[in-house]
Amino acid sequence: MEIDVFVGNRNNVLQRYRECLSHICVPFAVIVDADDVLVCVNTIVKMLEFEGSTDYAMAVGLPYGGAPSGLSREIIDRMLDDNASPNGWGASVHSYSQATKTVVCEELPPGVENLRISLDYPEDLDFLRYLFAQLGNPEDVSLRGAVEYIMQNKIELEKYFPALFDGTIASRATEHLQAEINAWEN
Numbered sequence: 001m002e003i004d005v006f007v008g009n010r011n012n013v014l015q016r017y018r019e020c021l022s023h024i025c026v027p028f029a030v031i032v033d034a035d036d037v038l039v040c041v042n043t044i045v046k047m048l049e050f051e052g053s054t055d056y057a058m059a060v061g062l063p064y065g066g067a068p069s070g071l072s073r074e075i076i077d078r079m080l081d082d083n084a085s086p087n088g089w090g091a092s093v094h095s096y097s098q099a100t101k102t103v104v105c106e107e108l109p110p111g112v113e114n115l116r117i118s119l120d121y122p123e124d125l126d127f128l129r130y131l132f133a134q135l136g137n138p139e140d141v142s143l144r145g146a147v148e149y150i151m152q153n154k155i156e157l158e159k160y161f162p163a164l165f166d167g168t169i170a171s172r173a174t175e176h177l178q179a180e181i182n183a184w185e186n
Contacts, residue, residue, distance in 0.1 A: 012086035018076045027051065032068045035119040037128060038143040039066050046103045056097040061105035065118025066143050112147050116164055127161045
């Protein structure tokens, strides 16, 4: 099996997105960050249906670390032309969007958007290793299965992985992102 790989600008996420979209000749792409190891495939499929009718597609009803974004080449160009923060683009994308569409994930129970399942910090890796060990083969683990396991075992998981529910790691990530945006703007 052949898999095409693209390596772009390692210091500027937006520039890397633009380079990749140009390389594969597409005007719109659904972005799934590498640190988001569990995503809803149906959400991605729905976002792809927006190609040509939107420049930004956002997902709601998904945990932090499980929500992809749909971006057009045009919105990426607008953000880069305006010198928007290359890595903190998510905080400002709404101000650049001329047509935003929202995909609501209906496969997950309400309230899961407060969960944090990203892979940004060592604590995240500890949790994901534990989760995958409990759920079996990594190729068989879905976002829905992971969320169901988390919700069914919330009391036990809160003891060992409190940041999964209390937002402390998410707050740290937000603070880091804001510092990065501030540094970029100055």
